Amino acid sequence: MFEELSKTKSEILDAAASCFMAMGSDVASIDDVAHSLGATKGRIYHHFPSKGALTSAVRIRATMFTLEAVTPVVDSAKTPSENFRAMAYTHVLTVLGTLPYHKVVLQHAGMRTPKSITAHERELLAEIHSLRTQYEDLFRTVVKAGMQQQEFRQQNLSVALHAVLLLLNSSVFWYIPRDGEQKTTRHDIAEQLSGMALAALA
Amino acid sequence: MFEELSKTKSEILDAAASCFMAMGSDVASIDDVAHSLGATKGRIYHHFPSKGALTSAVRIRATMFTLEAVTPVVDSAKTPSENFRAMAYTHVLTVLGTLPYHKVVLQHAGMRTPKSITAHERELLAEIHSLRTQYEDLFRTVVKAGMQQQEFRQQNLSVALHAVLLLLNSSVFWYIPRDGEQKTTRHDIAEQLSGMALAALA
């Protein structure tokens, strides 16, 4: 399940994510990704069987980033409010650190499966769905607990969950990494967005 | 500027928006749109010079829907909180009523200009940017006033604005129009999301 990713595969994924972020994963061609690496198609098709598999790998890794970062911050001893705030803050900070990957994820948000698809790609899409569900459940559990303990307002859980998660991802749509990139800036954004998300629930 | 849209043009735009929503505006072909109308490419290319012009027309109309719906609800006599809540509610309700159009808009959110582009398409993209800026300013003004009058929390305006607007659009990603479609459902969603957006600011 958790494939070991070699150095070159990681490089290819980084380049693919950047290209897909800039041009859109449907518009950007394999040649574009290869050219951004100073290479040719052969290198990419040696490691990935198809373009769909490549984009799926990017989306899987994106969810991995946030999943591995947010999971350990959940502390069953703390209150739902405290947990949610810490999770939200970590989420935003992680997303801002791996921006291209998550921009690809949001490009495919709420889309149907592509026109033609192989069996292998179907498995990858199923894995993506599984990972995203697993990650969403992380927040769903906390939000649900918060509502039951009267810390959060009583309202439709799914609607509130998706709304809050999208609010936390809002920076993906406009954030542009600066050259002299201070951690304080990302910190401020993560602080503000997590605060807004918490307020939207409470 | 405000082109009169004939009956057939409106039909084509509706079909295009539905196809683009289902398959993605890059994946769906002109033939797909034409086939969903029971027609052929000739009909579409007679009314729109290129595919880029068609998608731009969809995006323009999407912004028009919300712009024309939300603008009249702003009442300078009311408080920023009251104004924002009414605007947010109207926004969500309008979006849910013209869902395919807004799904196309969000597909293109935060994307660079396509690879090759004509002069006419450049004008359309400029018009899209102008309309969206005009619409965002509608909310920006209210949110800014709310911060100055201490009704809203003091925080970065642009970050808060984009976060709240995306929260209000969150339903686009998961909402599926039901067959026996009660207005109450849409009303509930709009009520909840506008309430969450207001709480995120206050």
Added chain:
DNA sequence: ACGGAAACATACCTCATAGTATGCTTTTGC
């Protein structure tokens, strides 16, 4: 050092799709 496998590059094929050129049908203006 050497055989073989991995890691690429190169050249080519194939096909979907945006766009065009043309012809037919219907409506409209006078």
Added chain:
DNA sequence: GCAAAAGCATACTATGAGGTATGTTTCCGT
């Protein structure tokens, strides 16, 4: 009623991009 323009279908072209087959180099184990 008739010419002319609008509305649309059909057939075709052209090109970009996904994918493959094969050659070439680098790396590694023994």
